[in-house]
Amino acid sequence: MRHDHLISAKQLSRADIDTVLDRAADIARSPPDVNQYADTILGLLFFEPSTRTKMSFDSAMKRLGGTTVDMGTVESSSVKKGESLADTVRVIEGYADALVLRHPSEGAAKMASEFVDVPIINAGDGAGQHPTQTLLDLYTIRENVGFDDLSIGIMGDLKYGRTVHSLSHALTNVDARQHFISPESLRLPRSVRYDLHEIGANVREHTGLDDVLSTLDVLYVTRIQRERFPDENEYRQVAGQYRITAELLADANDDLIVMHPLPRVDEIAPEVDETEHAQYFQQAHNGIPVRMALLDLMLGGETQ
Amino acid sequence: MRHDHLISAKQLSRADIDTVLDRAADIARSPPDVNQYADTILGLLFFEPSTRTKMSFDSAMKRLGGTTVDMGTVESSSVKKGESLADTVRVIEGYADALVLRHPSEGAAKMASEFVDVPIINAGDGAGQHPTQTLLDLYTIRENVGFDDLSIGIMGDLKYGRTVHSLSHALTNVDARQHFISPESLRLPRSVRYDLHEIGANVREHTGLDDVLSTLDVLYVTRIQRERFPDENEYRQVAGQYRITAELLADANDDLIVMHPLPRVDEIAPEVDETEHAQYFQQAHNGIPVRMALLDLMLGGETQ
Amino acid sequence: MRHDHLISAKQLSRADIDTVLDRAADIARSPPDVNQYADTILGLLFFEPSTRTKMSFDSAMKRLGGTTVDMGTVESSSVKKGESLADTVRVIEGYADALVLRHPSEGAAKMASEFVDVPIINAGDGAGQHPTQTLLDLYTIRENVGFDDLSIGIMGDLKYGRTVHSLSHALTNVDARQHFISPESLRLPRSVRYDLHEIGANVREHTGLDDVLSTLDVLYVTRIQRERFPDENEYRQVAGQYRITAELLADANDDLIVMHPLPRVDEIAPEVDETEHAQYFQQAHNGIPVRMALLDLMLGGETQ
Known part of the structure; x- marks a missing residue:
């Protein structure tokens, strides 16, 4: 698997799917060495309410030994001040090594990925994708x-x-x-x-x-x-x-x-x-090994 | 002390109380080895506003070397979508090794504890308990x-x-x-x-x-x-x-x-x-050593 | 540099500025050893919405190997119950090793600093300072x-x-x-x-x-x-x-x-x-090395 961003399930070949699922199965059997990610920070940008997806990514990153920073709710952020999504992600990429993005607008993750250098994972974009x-x-x-x-x-x-x-x-x-x-x-x-x-x-x-x-x-x-x-x-x-x-x-x-x-x-x-x-x-619960596998493949990438 | 969950102060014998307080006093004197909890994640589920209790558990888990995942406010969660508490805790137990629960309904923590396998700590259930x-x-x-x-x-x-x-x-x-x-x-x-x-x-x-x-x-x-x-x-x-x-x-x-x-x-x-x-x-401030002691006894359990 | 609190840019001499900026430049070139801060918890108290400042401090503390505890929004906290700022910070100083405070009232950080023993960093106080x-x-x-x-x-x-x-x-x-x-x-x-x-x-x-x-x-x-x-x-x-x-x-x-x-x-x-x-x-993005430098100087203080 070699993708800079994960925007849509459609971008995943059968081989990609097998790679992620095999890695997840390995992780479920024996948790990986966590020291590799001690310096890794995942940014959580949820522009819509979420419990399980957000907590699942949060937990997956921490199970890998890394940590997270959370934008919080839209109400508590400067998004209220009229900032564009492109500007928000360009700022926040400086605070994290990868970003997880949920947004109400279809295509938001794709658009965001065109503005940043860190990997973006789409965690739901309106009626669009949730890979x-x-x-x-x-x-x-x-x-x-x-x-x-x-x-x-x-x-x-x-x-x-x-x-x-x-x-x-x-x-x-x-x-x-x-x-x-x-x-x-x-x-x-x-x-x-x-x-x-x-x-x-x-x-x-x-x-x-x-x-x-x-x-x-x-x-x-x-x-x-x-x-x-x-x-x-x-x-x-x-x-x-x-x-x-x-x-x-x-x-x-x-x-x-x-x-x-x-x-x-x-x-x-x-x-x-x-x-x-x-x-x-x-x-x-399977969200944990699967998201750990995905983060591991995108960030560590030993099994590409 | 041997309890799977801490739901009510009434379940604590004099011996239990002494065990927790002795451990807290030890911890206040010399912080414990934190490596034991490097892989431990505490889930924070606060269905009501809280500053000190939530931050205190958050800090206590981190002082033990572990980390936390936070459900956030009810407004930012899928609870709004009509999910039952039983379903919510059954999902979130997959993201954490123990759960701290505050809920406006008396008996909520007891009920939740009947649905999950991880330890639950009651952090206040309406007019009920806050052990x-x-x-x-x-x-x-x-x-x-x-x-x-x-x-x-x-x-x-x-x-x-x-x-x-x-x-x-x-x-x-x-x-x-x-x-x-x-x-x-x-x-x-x-x-x-x-x-x-x-x-x-x-x-x-x-x-x-x-x-x-x-x-x-x-x-x-x-x-x-x-x-x-x-x-x-x-x-x-x-x-x-x-x-x-x-x-x-x-x-x-x-x-x-x-x-x-x-x-x-x-x-x-x-x-x-x-x-x-x-x-x-x-x-x-004493909430820190006391909650560290409690987490240590419930999760690590070397001094039972 | 030797300040217990950072309340105003006015308190910084030219020498202080050079010290922070030199340390930030060092950090940007080669990240410091993170083990020094493994036990350090930074408290984030934002009484007003913020994305970048809060995430930037959160990330900076974590890049140093430490962690944070977050008060959350005012709506989700007991501030709603009418607690004074002086009481809030006196409680929360027990949960953290330093506090970052944003508050809508000019002078809030200064006032708060007079009530606590841990270092306070002003992250904006109304029309006042944001050093x-x-x-x-x-x-x-x-x-x-x-x-x-x-x-x-x-x-x-x-x-x-x-x-x-x-x-x-x-x-x-x-x-x-x-x-x-x-x-x-x-x-x-x-x-x-x-x-x-x-x-x-x-x-x-x-x-x-x-x-x-x-x-x-x-x-x-x-x-x-x-x-x-x-x-x-x-x-x-x-x-x-x-x-x-x-x-x-x-x-x-x-x-x-x-x-x-x-x-x-x-x-x-x-x-x-x-x-x-x-x-x-x-x-x-420069907020990261600068805030890492500041935290390092205020908390670790090897380069005073």
Whole structure:
């Protein structure tokens, strides 16, 4: 792997993905020597609220023996004074050895990367990309069921979820069969479908789980956001239909894993947490070895 | 001491208290070897504003050579997206080796501890417990006047102050004579009085300091909150009566120490800061060795 | 250099300035041994929003091998409960080995320094001082053009900018010729002019750049704040006149450096970023070696 910045999951080849995931698996087995990063500072620039992504990068850098500096919230920063993103990142690159950036505007990370010399990792840019989420999703799939002959169902809000679009693109790289399950109003956008078609993705769309559940190795559930619906009734109806329960999972493959990028609201019933299917908390925890691996490859780079 | 979590001061036996306070005294004398904790990350989850408790844990972990990751404010986190506390702690336990939790709901820390495998320390749960405050209070008392034949006055808002309820419970463990001094409207709640009676506490109640001041080793003052009173006049009258001044302390024992959990507003006149009685800033500083001791016992556990 | 606190640039003698700048230059060339500060904790107390100053101190302490504890925003702290600044700093000094303080009230740092035993560094007190900004400005000037026979233009809002007042005072120490360029309504305040006159500063005032641009070694631009103007029209007119463009710089000395304390809004056109004149991002980055030097001198103090 040799990238100066990680902006989009689309820039990752199959070889890149294997390199990061192999390194993550090594790290999960035996934590690396931390002295290498004793002098390394990672800058955290989150222009939108975040708990898990920010804490996960923070923890990953510290698990590597390095440290972080945090811009804090937009409200507590001089961004309020009207500074451009280009200026902000050009200043802050002087305080850190690499930057993690989340920003509400699509394309923000790409733009920022054109102004700075230190590596930039995109931690979400609006409706755009969130490549480290994709990498930890792939890691969770590979560690549990492998990539061979993989059948995955991706369910819920497929229209707005950036997680889904990135993941689907990457899954094409590992030749997965992808089933998209959503209400008509939350179907994958035409542009994404076209994009997947162009790269030869193996994709089918469904409006319910019944036809496909028993054939799946992975069921990836996403949050259906109340604010996407014009009225409460329609929301309730849709949300009720796309809720995973223990009863529903009785029809599934024993080895099926259920994933979710979290936070969840009602999409997965709490009783599912107790089943062997539930991998969503472990999935979140996998952010640590995956982000450690990524930082190690981008900053230390012994395994390029 | 062997506890997986520290949820309530009530779970601490006299032996537990001595173990923590002895270790804290050791640490205050000679800081421990910090290499043991070079790989340790403490997660800070504060769902309510806090300065001193959060900074104190942050500093204590770092004084031990470890580091921290901070969830930030609720406004900057995905808690806003409707995630349950149980889900939040199950995710964040993957980023840290132990969690410190403050939450506005009584029982939150207990509940959280049932969902995670890492140790949880309760840093305040609404009107409930705040056990590390109790430990640093006990440490301050023991270091200054000892527990033998101890007479303590606890004054101010005894109705709402969680600090007071925890402390009073623990003081019973060290056989202290406890004098509660408050206006009628801010008396210790009946449930707490009953609880103290059940465990054989040595307790008397007063509406003024005059009868008891000269008999005290410790005067523990708490903040009287304006928002507890229906009208400003009543507040002023009460607050004025329960204000400690240098003049008032002229009648006290020379060795009397004045304590306060801070922040104070007007309960202690600034001139008292200059007297030998004032121990409230030192009391706050004692949070460092006490929390270092606690983390050391819970995480390293060489002295169990 | 031997100061317990750094409150004002005015307390720095020429020898002090040289000591800090020499140490910063050493650090920029070869980072110091970081083991000396492995046990050092710097407390960050920012009562006002800040990005660059706070992150810069945070990074500088960590580049020295130490760590920091952060009070967080005022909204997330117990300052909201009505605690006085004197009480807050007396508590927090127990959690750290030195404190960096930014506060909206002029004189806050001075006042705070009278209550604590640990060193305090003023990181801005309202319209008052911001001495580490002055030091990094001086460092940037010295590294680029030196102090010998220095001619500097200071332009923009000279009335409200605390940066300017501190810098101007310090520049008198190095015998610079200072040209102040501003609209009539944003002239240097009479009190500052008087103060500069008293210490023998070499100062001239202008309402435009034309007369002086070609004679300058340094052009220091400051932000003209919209909110200072009664109406939008007047703001636009003034802001337009005091905007630096590549075209305008065609008349300047080849070696002229353009500085700005940042954030900028429209005072410097983006095309200037690409010229050799632009030093404002490097100026911000210079905050790291300068603050490392200062912390090293105040905390370690091997080079006094």
